[in-house]
Every structure is written in structure tokens, then in C-alpha cells.
Amino acid sequence: MLVPEFPDTQDKQPTIPISLTRVGVTGVKKLLKIKREDKRPIILLPTFNAFVDLPSTQKGVHMSRNPEVISEIVNEMEYESEVHMETICANIVKKLLEKHEYAVCAETEARSEYIINKLSPVTKRKTQETTQIIAKAVALKDDDGNIKIRKMIGAEVVGMTVCPCAQESVEKDSKEKLLEFLDEETTEKVLNVVTFASHNQRGIGTILLEVSEQQEVNVDDLITIIQNAMSSPVCEILKRPDENRIVTNAHQNPVFVEDCVRNMAKGLLEKYPDLPDNSTVTIKQVNQESIHQHNAYAEKTASLGELREEIN
Template identity: 25%
Template sequence: MNAPENIFLPDVQASLDERNIVIQKVGIKSVRHPVTLQTQTGTQPSVAMIDMTVMLPSNVKGTHMSRFLEVLQNHHEPLNLASVKTMMVNMLNRLEAEEGHLDLKMPLFLKKVAPVSGVESLLDYDLHIKAAFKDGGLKYTLQVQVPVTSLCPCSKKISEYGAHNQRSHIVIAAELTEDMAAEDLIKIAEQAASCELWGLLKRPDEKYVTERAYDNPKFVEDLVRDIAVALEQERKVIAYEVSSENFESIHNHSAYAWLSNDKRNRH
């Protein structure tokens, strides 16, 4: 009997396809895998949901799905622009492809200090890294979803006392020319809000955040515009999308705003 490694197994995926149709994205989707994040305070372990795809030429029948997992299993560097670029290069080389996409979604936990009591706690944020390689260039986008508090300026203006507020989700997707920490984008979102959030608050902190939001009312339109102003000043950001969904406390629907800008359009 022949040893298993000596048995000829045909490579069906590499055979010729005569339909002459290019597939722009083919690969693996929704792979849950441990990763390491590069943060401003060091590295942090996380678990990501990952999509990895490449372009398949019109004359090739199929891609080699196992090779995507090989690339992922062999990647041990903390995630940032440089290491994601390395992963992209390794994937394209291993799959013998000219175009590819990487999509990684994971939670990021940051330690926060309550504004009055100083008590420490963790707050979770959604982090999304998107990379696309085409025509010899890499497009790298860092996206964060940031929970904040927003307080309605109209409600404050027309009411004798009080004003309705709500929790909001701000999403910033920034296309970068250089590496940028997720914390920097999170800070931009939190500074634009009526008030930021903390995981743990004592009574003096609750008083602070209530009064802070009341003194800093923001429409959903204000949120995205103020963030856009800040992103315009960031030289590492070449293009961006910003959205905010305010989960209304006096309605059974959300208020929503979205904007985008590509700084390259100025030239």
C-alpha cells in the first residue's frame, strides 16, 4: 500500500474554467479567530470575526480555501496598518492573486476613570479593520463604533425643566495614510458628544454626567458635523464616513445622520 503522501490527488481548483467570468471576491467568511490588538497602552487580546477574499481570474475554476486559514494561523503580529499589510501580502502570495480584501471585526476594551470618584472600569467598543489591495495599492480603513450620550437642544429650549436624552452610537470609518490608534478616533467621537460613557459610575459621577450632558446639548446633525470638523484636521485621515444613530427616549424610532468626505477630491 502506498503511503498517503505518495497518492496522487488532483488539484481540481486549479483546473481550467471556460466560462470566462472573473469573480471579484472568493474566500472564507465569518471565521472566528483570536487576535492581538495594538493599543496606546500595549497589546490586548481579542477575538475577531474575519473575512478573507481574493479575486479569481476568469480562467481558473476555484481558489484554495485552506490557504486562507494557513495565512491566518501564521499571523502573530498585533493588528495595525503595517501588520495588516503584511497579512495582505502573504495572502496574495499564497493564493497567487492580484487583488484581495481583509475584513476583521472585534471588540476593544479600554480602561476608563470616572470623572469625579476616579473609580476605574472597562468600556467596550466595536472595532472594524478593512483592507483592500487593488492596482498595486493598499486601502486601509479603521472603523470604530462609540457609544455616547446625546441631549436634545430643542427639548432643553422648550421645557421649563429637564430635557430628554438618549444613548447614541457614533460610527467613524477613517481611511488612513499612516497608522492611527483606535483610541484617537474614539476620543474624537466622545468629545463631540453631549457626554461620554463609563462602565461604572458612583453617585457623584452620575451628577456630573447628567449636568455635563445638559450643559452640552447636541442634535444628531451636530454630532456628525463636529466629528467631521475634527477629522478634517487629522493629516493621517484621507477620507472618512461618519454616522450617528440616536436611540430616542421619547419615540419608538431612532434619529440618524450620515456624512462622508474624500479629501482627495480637493485636488
């Protein structure tokens, strides 16, 4: 059967000759099975976004090539072991530039829910916690046709934060009331053993780290760093002793949204001291406020070299 040839409308000149930064597809879902030696495979359902730039001389991109490339790369890596999502993204952007000969920049992002197993803090009940894995890659083609790729891996994790300033005001108010019927020494003893109330937030921490072909960063490490940056991790299954432990520990470790970002930066440098100075990292924290309608936000984007210089 002969397949009819249709006109390539995308290759025509646009009516308005303006170049576009990113054109492509979003929301492409794929099943990804990551094999591991001596362990059960990890099953992910990542959602891909894939874009290329468009010159002012091109009316449109050949849009079907983007989901085709995603499918081809995912299928090619189906039988590979220890596949990394950032490597999949890197392979996608490289192939996008090969398919879209008019483009000089390609970008791909993938996000997937990732389940981690843990135990509740006191009763040790098994529970599954949902986090997000994030992977990105950007490819640039120079005038000679050489392609340079940058890839990033990251995680987004939910935790709990406790406001330090509200807690200080509660402690000050409590001290004044205690001094009405206790002496200074006894009051200080009470203050040292009592956990003071404050308002809480559900915190969402994110790390997105640039890595090279020679570097491996375990996403589980990033999840741990994010969790430790907040007042406390959260847990899906909690009995009363577990609730008490989490709430008490969180109120003994109050942090601002700014503290969370700084804690993540410090934790990342301590965990991966050998990552090169020119690796870029973006660290974000969003605290969903309980006593305001707005949320609190903090972010740091820098090279690891810049972070090391600031901390030292």
C-alpha cells in the same frame, strides 16, 4: 506516508461564466498579543473577514488559503512590538493575492473588542469601558503584477446624545408656565440656571480612516474624538454624583445625529492636521432612539482635503 493527490475542482470552468466581486471567509477568530515597551501587553481577540475576487473562468477560490494566510501573518507578527491591526490586514491582503494567482483584488477586515480604563466623573471610581477597534485593507494588482495596498484604522464607540429640538420645546413650554406668575426678567434668570429635560439616545459613533505606511494614528485618539462628539461619554460604574454629572452635562450639550458626524470631522482635523489631503475617511453616527422604534443615522465619506475645504 504518501499523501494522495485529489482533483483541483476549483480550477475548472464554471457552468455559468460570471465573475464574483468577493469570495472568502468570515468570522475567523485569532488571539493577538500586542507587546508595548514599559507597559503591559494588549490582548485582543479580533475577528477577521478575508476575500478575493473571482474571475468568470474560475469555478471557485481555494478557500482554505484564506484562513491559512490569516494564521500565518498573525503568527509571524507574534513577536513584533507595537503591532498595528491595520498593518496585519495589509500583510494579509498582500499574501492573499500571492496565494490566489487568479485574483486581482483582496480585502480584509478585522474587528476586536478593546478595553479602555477610565474614572467615573465625580467619585473617580475605576471602570473598564468596552469599545471596538476596526481595521481594513484592500489590495489591487495591476496588469504588470504590481500590488497597491490601502489600509484603514478606526474605532466604534458608544456614548449618549440628547435631542436639541425636544429640549427647546420643553423650554418654551416651561417659559410660558413661568410667565404666568413671574415677570420676564425673573423668568429669564430661572431659564438660564435650569437644565431642561429632553429624550436621550444611546449613540454609536464610528471613524474609519485611511493611513499610509509613513503615518501613525493612535486608536485611543479616535476613541476620544468620537466620545467628545456626542452629548456625553458613558461610564459602566456610576454612583449618584456621577449620574448627576453625566446627565446634567449631557443636557447642557444637546446634539443631533448630524452634529455628531460634523463634530467628529472637526475633531479629527484638529487632532491630525498633517494627514494628507488624499486620505479618505468614513464617519458614521447611529442614535438608538428612546421615543421611536426607528433609529437616526448620519454619515460622511470624503477625503481629508475635501473636509478641510468645506470647514474652511
